[in-house]
Amino acid sequence: MEKYLYIALFAPLVSSLFSSLFTAKPKKQFVGVIASLLIATSFVSSVILGFYILGGGEAIHVELMTWINTGGLYIPFGFVVDEISVTMMFVVTLVSMLVHIYSNGYMDHDPSFNRFFAWLSAFVFSMMVLVMSDNFAGLFIGWEGVGLCSWGLIGFWYYKESATWAANEAFIMNRIADLGMLIGLFLLYWNTGSLQYDVVFSKVALLDHSTLIWIGIFLFIGAMGKSAQFPLHTWLADAMEGPTPVSALIHAATMVTAGVYLVIRSNPLYDLVPEVGIFIASLGTFVAFFAASMALVNRDMKRIIAYSTLSQLGYMFAAAGLGAYWVALFHLMAHAFFKALLFLGAGNVMHAMHDELDPFKMGALKEKMKWTWIMMTVASFALAGVFPLAGFFSKDTILEAAFVDHHYVIYGVLLFTAALTAFYSFRLVALIFHGNDRYSQFGIHPHEAYNYMLWAMAPLFFFAIIAGIMQTPFFEMVEEALNAREYHIHSEAVKWIMLIGTQVLVIASIFYAYRKYNRNDITVPDGTSKTENRLCYKVLFNQYYIPYFYEEYLVKPYRELSGLFWKKFDLRVVDATVDGIAKILYNTGEETRGMQSGNLSVMLRWMVVGLVILLIFAGAVGLAVRYSDKILSFLSALGV
Amino acid sequence: MEIGLSHYLILSTILFGIGLYGVMSRKNLLMLFFATEILLNSVNIGFAAISHYLGDLTGQMFAFFVIAIAASEVAVGLGLLVVWFKRHNRIDLDEMMSMRG
Numbered sequence: 001m002e003k004y005l006y007i008a009l010f011a012p013l014v015s016s017l018f019s020s021l022f023t024a025k026p027k028k029q030f031v032g033v034i035a036s037l038l039i040a041t042s043f044v045s046s047v048i049l050g051f052y053i054l055g056g057g058e059a060i061h062v063e064l065m066t067w068i069n070t071g072g073l074y075i076p077f078g079f080v081v082d083e084i085s086v087t088m089m090f091v092v093t094l095v096s097m098l099v100h101i102y103s104n105g106y107m108d109h110d111p112s113f114n115r116f117f118a119w120l121s122a123f124v125f126s127m128m129v130l131v132m133s134d135n136f137a138g139l140f141i142g143w144e145g146v147g148l149c150s151w152g153l154i155g156f157w158y159y160k161e162s163a164t165w166a167a168n169e170a171f172i173m174n175r176i177a178d179l180g181m182l183i184g185l186f187l188l189y190w191n192t193g194s195l196q197y198d199v200v201f202s203k204v205a206l207l208d209h210s211t212l213i214w215i216g217i218f219l220f221i222g223a224m225g226k227s228a229q230f231p232l233h234t235w236l237a238d239a240m241e242g243p244t245p246v247s248a249l250i251h252a253a254t255m256v257t258a259g260v261y262l263v264i265r266s267n268p269l270y271d272l273v274p275e276v277g278i279f280i281a282s283l284g285t286f287v288a289f290f291a292a293s294m295a296l297v298n299r300d301m302k303r304i305i306a307y308s309t310l311s312q313l314g315y316m317f318a319a320a321g322l323g324a325y326w327v328a329l330f331h332l333m334a335h336a337f338f339k340a341l342l343f344l345g346a347g348n349v350m351h352a353m354h355d356e357l358d359p360f361k362m363g364a365l366k367e368k369m370k371w372t373w374i375m376m377t378v379a380s381f382a383l384a385g386v387f388p389l390a391g392f393f394s395k396d397t398i399l400e401a402a403f404v405d406h407h408y409v410i411y412g413v414l415l416f417t418a419a420l421t422a423f424y425s426f427r428l429v430a431l432i433f434h435g436n437d438r439y440s441q442f443g444i445h446p447h448e449a450y451n452y453m454l455w456a457m458a459p460l461f462f463f464a465i466i467a468g469i470m471q472t473p474f475f476e477m478v479e480e481a482l483n484a485r486e487y488h489i490h491s492e493a494v495k496w497i498m499l500i501g502t503q504v505l506v507i508a509s510i511f512y513a514y515r516k517y518n519r520n521d522i523t524v525p526d527g528t529s530k531t532e533n534r535l536c537y538k539v540l541f542n543q544y545y546i547p548y549f550y551e552e553y554l555v556k557p558y559r560e561l562s563g564l565f566w567k568k569f570d571l572r573v574v575d576a577t578v579d580g581i582a583k584i585l586y587n588t589g590e591e592t593r594g595m596q597s598g599n600l601s602v603m604l605r606w607m608v609v610g611l612v613i614l615l616i617f618a619g620a621v622g623l624a625v626r627y628s629d630k631i632l633s634f635l636s637a638l639g640v
Numbered sequence: 641m642e643i644g645l646s647h648y649l650i651l652s653t654i655l656f657g658i659g660l661y662g663v664m665s666r667k668n669l670l671m672l673f674f675a676t677e678i679l680l681n682s683v684n685i686g687f688a689a690i691s692h693y694l695g696d697l698t699g700q701m702f703a704f705f706v707i708a709i710a711a712s713e714v715a716v717g718l719g720l721l722v723v724w725f726k727r728h729n730r731i732d733l734d735e736m737m738s739m740r741g
Contacts, residue, residue: 598737605664 001052001060005081008045008089009128011038012096016121019114027113029104035117036100039124043093046086053086054477061134068137075195080134083481087329087474088131088261091336092254094459096124099249099340101456105449106245106347116156116243123149127254131261136185136195139262143181143226146255147174153250154242166238173235177225181262184218187211201268209273216269216276219262227259227313230287234547236310240302244350247302248343252309253336260316260332264325267482277321281402284317285410285417290544292420296427297540299525300357301346304428308383309339311421315398318410324401326484330474331394338382338390338464344457345376349432352446353439359431360524361442366433368446371454373433375461380429382464384422384506390467396502397471400487403498415502422506426513436520648689655682669721669731673714680710 015038019031053059059082068075081089100120107116126149130142148171155167189195191211192203204212223229228236239251250256263270263280270277291310298304312335319328352369353362366373382389385396395418402411439446448454478484489495531537542548595606624631655678662675684703691699725731 599734600736601664601667601733608660608664 001049001057001081002062004045004048005060005062005079005132008042008049008093009079009125009132011042011045012121012124012128014038016118016125019118019121022114023112023118025114027111031114031117032100032104032107035121036097036104039093039097039100039121042124042128043097046089046093049081050086050090053081053083054473059083072193073189075135075137077138078134078196079132079138080197081132083478084261084265084329085131087333087478089128091333092124092127092131094463095249095253095336095340096120096127098456098459099245099344102248102344102347102453103243103245105453105456106351107243108450110243112156116153119149119152119156120246120249123153123250123255127258130258134197136188136197136200139265140181140185143222143258144178146250146258147171147178147226150174150239150250150255153246154239156242156246160241163241166235166241170235170239173232174225177222177232180218180220180225181222184215184220184222187215187218191215197265201266204269204272212269212273213276216266216273217279219266219269220276220280223259223262223317224283225259226262227256227317228310229259229283229313229317230290231546233287233291233310234543234550237303237306237543240300240306244302244343244347247306248340248347251306252339252343256309256313257316257332257336260313260320260328263317263320264329264482267320267323267325270320271323271483274323277323279321281318281321281407281410284314284319284321285413286314287311288314288318288417289413289420290314292417292424294540294543295424296420297537299360299541301349301359301428301432302343302357304359304424305339305342305346308342308421308425309335311417312339312383315395315414315417318414319398319401322401322405322407322410324398324484324487325482326475326478327394327397327401327487329478329482330471331398333470333474334382334390334394334464334467337460337467338379341375341379341457341460341464342383344453344460345372345379348372348449348453349376349446351449353444356439356442356444358524359428360438360522362432362439363435363522364433364437365439365446369433369448372448375454375457376433377429378461379464380425382467383425384510385418385502386422386506386510387503388468390464393468393471396499397487399498399502400489404487404489415505418502419505419509422509423513426510427517430514430517431522434514434518435522438522438524645689645693648685652682652686652689655679655685658682667733669724669733672733673717673721677710677714680706 015035018038019035022028022031049060059080061080062078064077064079066074067077100117103116103120107113110116123146126142126145128142130139130146133139133142151167151171154170155164157163158167185195188200191207192200194200194203207215225232236251236256240247242251270280288311291307291314295304295307295311298307312331316328316331316335319325319331348369349362349365349372350357352365352372356362378389382391385391399411399414399418402408402414475484475486489498525532527533532541539545595602597603659675659677659679659682662678663672666672666675684706687699687703687706691697691703721731724736728735
């Protein structure tokens with residue numbers, strides 16, 4: 001089985017290295033094909049490992065080689081395939097493989113086709129390191145690796161100012177959060193003497209409670225950055241500047257869930273600090289609602305889906321914070337399927353609409369793009385949690401978990417958010433695919449994407465529909481590893497009321513969205529209508545003015561401070577010193593070049609001058625030695 | 641008055657000073673050689689005097705070395721000088737500027 005582990009891990013690396021050989025060359029179709037095949041190899045290996053673990057096999061643990069071995073610190077390049085990592089591996093490789101295939105079509109006309117695959121495969125490799133590592137150090141390497149690849153892919157079209165800006169924003173925000181994570185890791189190492197998961201988790205129970213709280217908080221700060229939780233959430237929406245397959249793979253299905261993975265992986269730690277757990281759950285719930293509210297009014301197709309991702313990440317954190325780790329992991333998996341599908345569908349629409357993102361300028365695309373319409377609608381149903389699609393099983397279990405644990409506020413907010421989710425998802429679908437045709441006035445002739453792109457989406461489509469039946473086997477698989485329990489509501493009546501109530505609420509929201517946006521008199525908003533001038537619309541449309549706040553109160557003062565230091569300190573002190581030294585040397589040379597006249601007589605005179613100086617020096621040293629006692633007593637009298 | 645070590649050293653210093661002055665001020669290459677001879681011999685006086693004073697023959701041996709090397713140096717130097725004179729008809733130091741930087 002070990003060989004499958006190595007194949008799953010290193011096939012993406014090989015793919016990345018291979019593709020990077022051609023980055024400076026014009027488009028080569030075989031690069032995309034080979035990269036896709038290698039990722040597919042990785043996927044097949046992951047599936048084999050998955051069935052092995054699902055069948056009750058022992059977790060596979062390998063140590064590739066020693067990385068750091070010094071003093072008391074021993075960190076190997078060790079990898080583990082257990083119930084948690086195999087789930088992540090399955091999700092990551094499946095979505096990666098499909099996105100690789102899809103990208104062959106999506107990036108078809110891009111001059112940097114080869115470079116795209118180099119970055120994308122490098123991302124897959126980093127993500128695999130992240131989820132397969134058996135210690136926190138390896139996880140951190142993967143963590144930084146995905147951060148780097150995310151930077152490279154958001155800023156893929158580096159000639160666009162907005163893209164580089166968004167890439168830097170994402171990178172910097174993640175670095176801020178990573179500092180928290182590093183502190184958490186240092187605390188862990190300081191207190192347990194190891195970073196290996198098994199060693200650390202066997203020792204956490206012995207630690208001080210307050211230490212554990214700090215560790216929990218700092219690790220979660222790292223997770224907040226990667227998973228874009230409030231207040232570090234702004235980068236995710238801006239990250240939509242990257243190519244759409246990147247958004248599907250990195251900023252919906254895999255990388256942003258790394259924070260959730262970290263919390264799930266550290267479950268023995270978080271089990272001991274329920275206070276932090278409640279904080280995580282509350283923050284998650286808040287973000288779920290907060291992001292969903294911003295998605296209600298947004299007019300950028302990709303941003304709406306990004307906010308929905310943010311909102312679903314909030315759900316996952318809510319579940320993980322409440323100790324329902326398996327539910328969080330299950331929702332992570334289900335979400336990866338339908339969200340990637342939604343993004344790839346959005347990619348098709350973008351292609352058809354020549355990169356137009358405003359859904360108000362689309363409408364009536366369902367005739368032209370039948371399959372994209374069907375897939376996105378089903379993905380939206382799954383996202384909204386309609387029976388019997390994937391979202392129903394995962395999201396409903398989160399609600400049940402909150403209800404059973406008597407966190408009624410969390411339950412209420414999440415339930416309300418579910419209604420919002422249904423509304424904004426179908427607002428988007430209705431605006432894009434239904435209603436009157438608004439794109440013709442912009443001179444756009446939409447067409448369906450290549451067939452193989454649709455085929456690449458088909459497995460996601462399939463899983464978005466049937467992921468629900470995987471719930472029971474999944475539960476049995478992770479039961480032991482995550483200390484999972486089922487959430488049963490005692491009274492049958494309450495259970496059915498909740499179930500049906502949620503469904504009715506969600507379906508009502510869907511109908512409302514359709515009624516409001518599936519009309520033939522929708523026009524492109526121009527900022528004059530009554531709705532658009534309402535205060536709450538403005539607040540939501542401007543994302544609660546948070547980006548504005550960051551820009552105005554953090555970025556600008558920082559920039560001014562930097563400018564001040566630059567002009568006052570850097571230029572006047574540091575630069576002046578360095579320039580001064582250079583100037584002294586230069587001037588000395590300029591002044592003394594007269595000595596090199598070539599006249600022997602003059603040179604001899606300078607030789608004599610040197611001799612005299614040396615004689616004076618020798619004399620001074622001789623005198624100092626001769627009278628050293630007196631000099632010393634004189635100096636001590638002065639108090640030196 | 642007894643002639644002691646310090647007299648020899650003073651003589652040596654005076655001769656060194658004369659030689660140094662000659663080296664700096666003379667423009668004729670031949671005179672320059674004379675001045676260097678004075679410099680070398682002033683040092684020889686110092687060597688011999690201190691050698692005698694300390695009862696150690698090393699200093700006198702060094703003086704002989706210096707004399708021998710000075711002789712060969714002058715031989716080579718005069719040879720070059722003669723060649724230069726044949727070519728340029730002058731031996732003025734200020735004219736030898738080929739090493740000007």
